Amino acid sequence: MNPSGLLSVRGSVRRRLLLVLLGGVALVWLAAAAVTAWETRAEMQELLDAHLAESAALLAAQVGHEIDEAELEHVENLHKYARNETFQIWEGGDKLLLHSPDAPDTRLSPKDEGFADVVFHGRSWRVFSHWDAGHEYLVQVGEATDARDRLAGEVLEKLVQPLAIALPLLGLLVWFGVGGALKPVERIGEALARRDPKYLAPIEGEVPREIAPMVERLNELLVRVAATLENERRFTSDAAHELRTPLAALKTQLQVAQGAADAGGRDQAVAKAIAAGDRATRLVEQLLTLARLEHDAWKHRAETVDLFRLAAAALTDAAQAAAKKNISLSLEGEAGAAVAGHADLLAILLRNLIDNALRYSPPQTGVGVSVRRLGSEVLLEVQDEGPGIPAAEREAALKRFHRLAGAEACGSGLGLSIVARIAELHGAGLALSEGADGKGLKVSLRFAD
C-alpha cells in the first residue's frame, strides 16, 4: 500500500466509523434499557404495593364472620407464586389467629399500619399492615421482594437481548456501506497506479462530494506539472533545433573549404567554420546556464552583493572585446550599491547584458553601465548605441530563441531570456527602452531592497 514509506498510515475510516457507530448505538441502547427497566420496576412496585394493600383490605373485611379457624389456620399453597406471599391475622394485635403456611409465629411487621421492609426466612419482604374496620384484627400481608427484583431483571434482559443480534448486523452494514462509499477513492487510486508516468490528464468521472475537493486539487497539480513538463520538452526540442543551424554552418563552411580553388578561399571558409564552432559552443554554454537557472535552489540562500563592484568586474572582462571594435566602456553610479541576491547569477546577468551591447553596437560607439541607489531600490542600467529593439518587439525579445529582424544573426537568441530569468529569480523589474537621444537600447533592472 505504501512502499515509498513517506506516508504514515494512521487509523482507518472504516474502523473508526465502525467503532463510533457500534459504540454509540450500544451505549444509547443500554441507557434506554436501563431507564426503561428502572421505570418498569418503580411502576411494578406501585402496582404490587396496591395489590398488597388490596389483599390486606380484603382479608380484613372477611375476618370475623367467615373465618373457620380449623380450616384456615393453615392455608394451602395454591400457586407457585403463593410461596412468595404470606399473611398473618392477629386478633387484637397480639394473638395470631390465622396465617399462611410459611408465615412465622412472630409479627411480620412491627408497624400497625402501612408498609414496611423486613427480613425473615433469610429473604427480604414487603409487608403491609392493616386493621379491620372494627379495629379487632390486624392483618399483615407480605411479599418477597426478590421476586420483584427478578421481574425487573427479566424486563431488562428482554430489552438488552436484541442488541446481541442488532450490533453485529449493524457492524456488517457499516463495514460494507463504508466500503461502498470509499469505492471511488479506491478506483482513483487504481487508475493512478495504472497510469503511464507521462500521462498527466486530469482525473475524470464521478466522485462523492467529500472527495471532490481532494481530486480537484490533485487535478490542478496535474495540470501544473503537465505545463511544466511541456515547457521543458519544448525547451529541449528548441535547444536541439537551435544547435542544428550552427552545426549546419560549420559543416557547410568546411565543405566550402574543401572545394575552395585557392588557399585564400580555403582559409576564409575555415575561419568561418571556426566562428560557427564558437557559435555552437556559446549556444551550448547558454543553454546550460538556462538549465541551471531552472533549479529552484536559487530562490534560497541570498547574500548581499555589491552590484557596483560586480559591474566593474564585468566591464573589465569585456574590455578586450570592446577594444577590438573600438567601443568605449563606462561605469557610473555609487560604489557600494548592494542588492540581496546571488553573485554568480548577477555576474552572468551583467556579462550577458554587456555582451549583447557590444555585439550589436557599431564600432566607435560607447556602452554605458550605471548602478544607482533610487530610494529603497537599486537601479542597474546598460545602454548601447546599436540598432535598439522596436517597441513592438521588446516583449518577444525576452523569449527564448527570439532573434531580431535585420540583426546580423550572430546571437543565440538566449542572452535576454537568461537576463529575464535571473531578474525574475531576484524579483527585479526588467524593462527595455531606447537609450539616450532615442538611440540604441537601454536595459533597466530595478532591484527592490
Add this chain to the structure above:
Amino acid sequence: MRILVVEDDALLGDGIQAGLKQRGFGVDWVKDGVAAQHAIESEPYAAVVLDLGLPRRDGLDVLKALRQQKHPVPVLILTARDTVEDRITGLDAGADDYLVKPFDLGELSARLRALIRRAGGQASPVIAVGALSLDPAARTVSYRGEARTLSAREFDLLQVFMNNAGRVLSREQLASALYAWGEEIESNAIDVHLHHLRRKLSPDIVQTLRGVGYLMPREVA
C-alpha cells in the same frame, strides 16, 4: 543556374552561397522573408532554398503567398525542423523538396539540379536537344556524340538555352538567369560567351534575332 538562398544565419547563408557557387550555381542570398518575396517576384530564379524560421516574415508564409500567386519557381525548404508533421506542412504549403539541417552541400546541389530539371519538364538527368546533350551534375557537354570542354559561363549559358529550347530569350533574360546580384557583367559578356559556344560547338546552335533576342531551335543538327 541562378538560385535564391533565404537564410537568416550569417555563417550558414554565407556557406551555402559559397558552396553552391563552387558547384556552378549563380547564388543570391537574402536574410528575411520580406526580402525573399521581393527577390522571387522580380528575378527569374531557377530554384529557391528557403529557411523557415525567418525574421519579418515566416518562410512558410512566403511560400504560401508564392503558390497563391501561381508562382512556379521550385522551392527547397532547408530547416532545423525535422518531424514528419513539419515535412508534411512544408510540402503541403507548396515546397518541392525538404532538407533538414545539418546537410551535405553535395546533396543540396544534387537536389537543386533535380528540382530544376523537373521544372524544365525533363525526367532524365541529362538534358538533350537534338544532337546536343548536357549533364548538369557532371557538368559535361557532348555534341554529336563527342565530349566538348566549356568554361563555367559557357556551360551555364548553354544550359539556359537548352532548358528553353524553342523559346526566344532576350539578352536581359539571359543575363539575369546567369548572374547573381553584385556580379560584374560586361555589356557584351553574353555575346562573348555565345561567340565561344558557337565556335566550340556549331554556329547554328543558337540563332540571333536582331533587336529581339536569341533562339535555340528544338532540333539542333
